[in-house]
Amino acid sequence: MNRFTNLGAGKAPGRQARRAGNSMSDIDRLEDRPLTHPQRSLALLPDPPQGPPAASYAIEQDERRRLQSELDRLQDENHNLHTALLASNERGVLLQEQVERLGASLTIEVRERHTAEEKLQTLIQSITREKGDLEILVQILIDQGDDSAQEGEKARVDGLTQIANRRRFDEYLSQEWGRHIRMQQPLSLLICDVDHFKLYNDGQGHQAGDECLKSVAKAINHCYRAGDLVARYGGEEFAMVLPQTNRAGAVQVAERVRAAVAAAALPHPASPVCDRVTVSIGVASITPPPHAPSDARTLIQQADRHLYLAKKLGRNQVGYEDEENTTQ
Ligand code: GH3
Ligand code: MG
Numbered sequence: 001m002n003r004f005t006n007l008g009a010g011k012a013p014g015r016q017a018r019r020a021g022n023s024m025s026d027i028d029r030l031e032d033r034p035l036t037h038p039q040r041s042l043a044l045l046p047d048p049p050q051g052p053p054a055a056s057y058a059i060e061q062d063e064r065r066r067l068q069s070e071l072d073r074l075q076d077e078n079h080n081l082h083t084a085l086l087a088s089n090e091r092g093v094l095l096q097e098q099v100e101r102l103g104a105s106l107t108i109e110v111r112e113r114h115t116a117e118e119k120l121q122t123l124i125q126s127i128t129r130e131k132g133d134l135e136i137l138v139q140i141l142i143d144q145g146d147d148s149a150q151e152g153e154k155a156r157v158d159g160l161t162q163i164a165n166r167r168r169f170d171e172y173l174s175q176e177w178g179r180h181i182r183m184q185q186p187l188s189l190l191i192c193d194v195d196h197f198k199l200y201n202d203g204q205g206h207q208a209g210d211e212c213l214k215s216v217a218k219a220i221n222h223c224y225r226a227g228d229l230v231a232r233y234g235g236e237e238f239a240m241v242l243p244q245t246n247r248a249g250a251v252q253v254a255e256r257v258r259a260a261v262a263a264a265a266l267p268h269p270a271s272p273v274c275d276r277v278t279v280s281i282g283v284a285s286i287t288p289p290p291h292a293p294s295d296a297r298t299l300i301q302q303a304d305r306h307l308y309l310a311k312k313l314g315r316n317q318v319g320y321e322d323e324e325n326t327t328q
């Protein structure tokens, strides 16, 4: 094996490493140092003496061979170390390049993440702002909803007596009329009118008349059951809608109402009927046929007719038809 050739070939990576910016290392120094060739080493040994070999010469030859073999071994070892150093230097350069590449890509990634984080922060801030705005909007809508619900409620209450007003009565009667057409069950209506109320106002004054109407409303309002509606129908007239109630039941309720107003014992000195405030009540009760008109006009007309009858018969009484033919 020609070691010079091998070492010469090994120089190229060393020079390459220096070109890559490495400083002069032990490896380079080792690389540049000329290696001693075994033959040159042999040339240094003295020539054998001329003439017949003596015993000392043989010993010397043995020693020379041993030294030569030791020198060869050391040179081999040197060569191997040199090669290993060059290889590890090359690996080092590759590793450094790899580390530099990784460093560069890490820097880019960190920068990208930083940018993404900034964008995310901006997004979170704008979402938080929008959430705040939406919460305010929702609160405004809730308040408006509450207000309009309260307004709606107010719009259906009579200002004087604080019971349902005519608007609420109309809505409720229409709704119940439709429901009773579907259910095919009797719906009843009472219309109560304060007797000789004009005379009351004339005698007690209009303000006392108002107080009287409040007291009458209170008395009537104590007579209703769940599902019934007591409303101010207009002026000194009140109405009661009695769902799923037949004529007999409605007459009973009407009598209770009449008795409740009488029991309120509101003095009415000018009344030709009684010294207290009294009411006359018209009762209507109808099981609306399946194809009945959608409005409850017939029910109201029947209650009006029976109220007129009660008035005609002397007031302070309940007017109704004796016959059971209340279904129209
Ligand atoms: P009848 O027994 O036939 O029902 O006689 P009436 O006097 O009660 O009936 P009329 O229709 O002649 O008179 C009703 C009176 O009710 C006249 C009106 O001034 C009075 N009235 C209507 N609404 C109110 C009100 O809100 N307050 C007061 N104080 N009076 C009212
Ligand atoms: Mg009247």
Ligand code: MG
Pocket: 193, 194, 195, 196, 197, 198, 236
């Ligand atoms: Mg009246």
